[in-house]
Structure formats: structure tokens, C-alpha cells
Amino acid sequence: MSNFQPACTLAEVPVGGVRAVGVDGIDVAIVRTDDEVFAIQDECSHAAIALSEGDVDPVGCEIECWLHGSRFDLRSGKPTGLPAYEAVPVYPCKVDGDVILVDVDNPLNTDTEM
8 A cells, every 4th residue: 555645846856956855754865867756765775874965867867875985776776886785765756746755655675674
């Protein structure tokens, strides 16, 4: 059963950018590429640093942790660059009008726990 909750508006996340939000007590980084929106837990699995403070690669569909350079695939949460080796939870999200909705109860990659 899905439990989509409002996270922020589409206008609050610039194309190629990221916004930190809280959804049902979970810190989430909302990332916007040219044509997609992603929701990933806002904590690097390597050093417990906010991913929302890092850089977004909209072409490669990745976010990079600013502290040690770990990169994560926005679709799977899997690390694509060391030193991180554990995935980060990613959540279903959708846009309804101008509102981005996220379901933190049903991660897309169920093999991750933080």
C-alpha cells in the first residue's frame, strides 16, 4: 500500500539541483534532472553526511557526497564511486500538479537499511 506524502513543490527544486526535506521523520534529498524527479535518503552511507549538500550530475543521474566524493545512482541508490560501498534508500516519488509526493514507507531498493 502506497503512502505518498507531500515533500515540496516542483518550483522549489531547480533543474539539476537538490533540496533537503523531511517526510514522515525521514530526511530526504529531492533531486531534479531535466525530465525526472528522484527521492533519496539524505545521508551518505559512508560518513553520515547530508547528500543534499553535494553536487548533482543530472546527465549521469548521480549525486555526490561533498565530504569524501562518494557517488550514488539516483535510480537505485547504489554507490557508483568509492569510498561508499553500501546503497542508500531511494523512494518512490511522483509529481501531482506542482507538488512532489514521496512514499518513504516503501523504498524502491528494499535491500538497504540505514
